[in-house]
């Protein structure tokens with residue numbers, strides 16, 4: 185992909201225009217408290233740029249995975265609106281869940297409620313995409329963390345809006361990841377964990393091709409373990425077992441040799457280190473065991489380039505945070521060039537206070553892995569189509 189194949193926000197005259205910006209505010213919120221604000225902070229310059237240019241600024245994002253068509257308080261963007269009110273305290277700022285009643289003036293800011301409350305969002309529904317497009321003169325796609333999703337607010341809208349352009353954060357992420365991956369120093373290792381198995385599993389193969397070693401944790405590792413063992417109630421995806429078998433034989437994949445298991449998914453659960461063949465039906469793997477941690481940190485120490493997405497255990501429960509903490513610390517202490525990204529990975533980085541020891545932190549997790557694999561993403565494709573249409577309309581040679 186070429187950056188110049190997309191329109192950039194800073195090429196356009198935003199003055200008095202209705203500018204709708206899709207950002208990624210998908211941050212962890214517990215009891216109305218934002219646990220990690222890095223993704224919000226990363227979007228602020230884009231919003232400021234639009235306000236400074238005297239646009240009528242509308243911002244939209246998803247938060248979590250609510251059931252569409254239903255308001256659910258725990259997925260509301262209201263805590264983020266409260267947070268933004270403090271930052272934009274000199275700007276008139278509003279919050280709305282009504283797509284039919286939008287009225288703002290130049291220099292004002294409107295935050296829309298979670299787009300995933302809207303029926304059709306996930307399925308990239310045409311009428312919802314048209315509805316979003318009708319709200320603006322210019323659509324700015326700046327949600328790098330969601331740019332791999334072909335949904336109404338990340339893709340469909342661009343098919344109907346007059347102008348769709350890339351925001352500064354999206355451009356900056358693409359540029360930085362492209363530079364880093366051009367000629368990585370070897371050995372290069374990738375660490376992939378977390379719970380979003382269906383998004384990430386398909387990407388392991390290309391990551392394995394690119395890297396000298398791939399370390400797996402979380403639900404990804406469990407899917408590899410399920411090839412040979414009964415892993416009880418552990419999180420895994422049976423539909424990826426065949427793919428796991430193939431990849432395991434073809435590439436250098438480091439699978440845990442022991443794990444911390446518990447009997448219930450709770451902070452109160454006991455944590456016992458077990459070998460994979462010792463796991464009972466009523467147990468679930470929630471972290472790496474000590475021998476696995478030792479092996480994996482040895483590999484990390486020798487690496488010259490490290491890519492990391494996804495916690496290797498349920499780091500939110502102290503007894504199951506050991507593996508993630510040890511690997512994260514080892515990455516932080518390494519002299520290798522390290523790239524880490526993902527919503528929860530950023531929370532881990534904040535939790536262990538290692539943000540200054542990671543060479544590059546991406547706001548995307550699944551998006552960053554998919555970009556590495558394909559060198560493009562659904563939203564980038566949408567922006568390229570949109571620029572071609574724009575150039576045709578303006579009689580420019582494309």
Ligand SMILES: Nc1ncnc2c1ncn2[C@@H]1O[C@H](COP(=O)(O)OP(=O)(O)O)[C@@H](O)[C@H]1O
Pocket residue numbers: 377378379380381401402403406419469470471493494495496497498499500525526527528529530549550
């Ligand atoms: N063994 C496991 N079982 C269940 N959940 C896990 C396990 N290991 C990690 N997780 C969970 O994975 C989540 C993060 O996954 P994911 O969203 O894929 O990461 P990221 O946002 O960094 O891309 C965390 O909330 C963590 O508790």
Ligand SMILES: O=C(OP(=O)(O)O)[C@H](O)COP(=O)(O)O
Pocket residue numbers: 208210248249329330333380383525526527528547548549550551
């Ligand atoms: O947090 C996100 O992805 P990530 O967990 O891979 O970093 C993005 O906001 C995408 O969210 P989604 O995976 O629910 O589409």
